[in-house]
Amino acid sequence: MKLYPLFADLAGRSVLVVGGGTVGERKAAALLDAGASVTVGAITLTPTLQIWADAGRIAVRTGGFEDSWLDKAWLVIAATGDPVLNRHIAMLAGQRRLFVNVVDDADLSSFHVPAVVDRAPVTVAISSGGEAPVLARLLREQLETLLDPALGPLAALASRLRSHIRERLPELSARRRYYEHLLTGPVLSFLRRGQPALAEAEAEQSLAAAATRSIGSVVLVGAGPGDPGLLTLRGLRALNEADVILHDRLVSGEVLALARRDAERIEVGKQAGHHHATQGQIHALLLEHARAGRRVVRLKGGDPFVFGRGGEELEYLRAHGIPYEVVPGITAALACAAYAGIPLTHREHAQSVRFVTAHCQGSHDTLDWAALAQERQTLAVYMGVSELGTLQERLLAHGRAESTPFALVENGSRTGQRVVTGTLDAVAALALTHEVRSPALLILGEVAALASSLAWFGEPPLGEIRSRECETRASGVEPRRWPLLAAAVHRA
Incomplete structure (x- = not known):
């Protein structure tokens, strides 16, 4: 923002307009509408200015400009048509710490007169900082048609x-x-x-x-993966109507910045080993604020109904008679795959896709590992960074080929996105070597090999390293520095 927007109360305050031509007349008219006490200084006046002077609506200083005209003025407008005189007026006004507007000279002006849409007492002002006044007027014309006269x-x-x-x-x-x-x-x-x-x-x-009315409501909103451009229009509307926002740790700051400024923000994020709030505490907060008559947005990374525990929260709200609705979001698997250039399905490689979470209420043994290990399908594994060793071991044990390509997408769709690629037999070691951190999504299957050729967002994928370093890091021993291969190795 180049200029600080300001609406000035000029009622009864003295404003000097230097220049008695049509421009000076137009400036004086706007100032009179604002209730200012207007003085026009000029050698000659337009007929309209003369009528206003005769009627006592404006005061007049006749003759050439004098420094004393600036006495007692709050604002000054230089509209003489003489660039040298206008510069002189601007200099003197600056010395007196008076705001001055020099018509058609943005560099000399310390304030600018905007294009105005008047729906008094509602006023909309459009400024181009003096750089493009015609554009500001065109925008005003468009707003005139949009804003109801009522x-x-x-x-x-x-x-x-x-x-x-x-x-x-x-x-x-x-x-x-x-x-x-x-x-x-x-x-x-x-x-x-x-x-x-x-x-x-x-x-x-x-x-x-x-x-x-005493009861509020709750809206479960999917915030998407982090890129604010992927938030839905309906989600944006909910954020701008919210009184309270309970948001996860994974919700990006850019998305939160789209919410209404005075909405109360409460972080209730959970991270492996570091819970800001238990699910029970989240339920209690939803109930507390809704019963206080507030509109609550439960803002979740990705989609509320894909490993977001949205169903549990709706069950709780329904049991307590709280009205609710759900705004879907773009889930991490869709976004991370798209931003890494990986199609989740492909006629030549994968006819199905499975969404899996590495964190579930039971043990890993509740998963159908034999089904997950089948070929020609894509696995999208959520919240799996800390469980990569177990995932690798179980999938290999149930017949998934060591050469199965994978891609780990860290901070998918965000400015810090990283993609690590390789094959299943090295996934845990590569994640350790490249220090992959949450949030990250694992995409496993033949389609992951396409990341190296179809990537379009952020830096190119990081490839495999020599197997000796993988093995050494996996064992916990500090490795020697082996050179990275120039490209990822994919064995179809």
Whole structure:
């Protein structure tokens, strides 16, 4: 942001406009609309400025510019058409610490006059920092067609009801919902039709109804893998309506930044061996905030219903009578595979895909290892970094070929994405060598070999290293520094 946006209260304050031509007239008109006490200094005035002067609407300083004209001014506008004089005025105003706008000279101006969409008391100002005023005017024209003319009367009505609203709805979240109802409900329709009495009656009635509501709601939102561009539009809307956001550790800061600024954020993330909150505590927080009448967003990395325990949370909410809805997200397997250039299915390599988690309530023996070890399918293994040794051992023991390609995608879709490729017999050692950390997804199957040729995002995949170093690292002994192979080795 190059300029700091500021709405100035100029009511009764003295503003000097130097220049009595059409530009000066236009500037003076806008200042008068804002309630400023306008003084125009010029040798000659336009007919309109002269009429305003005769009527006492503006004060006039006649003749050439004098330094004393700046006395008692809060703001100065230089609109003389003389670049030398305008520069002189800007210099003197700067010495007096007065904000000055030099028409058509952004470099000399310490403030800029924006293009304005007026829905008083609602005002929308568009500025290009003085660099492209025509563009700002074009944007204003577009906004004029988008913003309802009834917004001004609606804002005035909300202002009249403000103390009553605060009294009836002491909770900020309840007030916010009520104001949103004013904007989207029948009140605005009545005002649009020129029926202010009906609008006010509807506003009072809906306020009474809002004061009796006590229960909130919960929305389970899939945040996707981390790239904020992959958040769904519906998920974005939920974040902008939330009073409270309970988010996992894996939700990226870029996604959280899209939420409403004043929403309360509570991290409830879980990481192997480091739980910020148990599932029971998360349930209790959801219930506490919903019963307080708040709109709660339970924000989960990926998709809530793919190893996100979303089903458990909905069961809990339903048992306690809390309204809920679900906004799906792009799950990690889809995103990591896409950003690594790996098709999860392929006519020549894989006709099915299995989503597997390495962390489940029972032991690893509950998994159907024989089925998982079959060829011509893709395994997408979630939360498996700490279990790679066990996964490798079990799959090999049940017949999966040592040469089966794999890809480990760390921080998939994020700026720090890394992809490690190799074959199943070395997956644990390669992960250790390259220090792969969570969040990372394991993609195992013939399709993983395509990462080396189809990768498009981030750095190229990291390939295999010599088997001796793999074996040494797997044994826990510090290895000698063996050179990395130039490319990944894939044995189809």
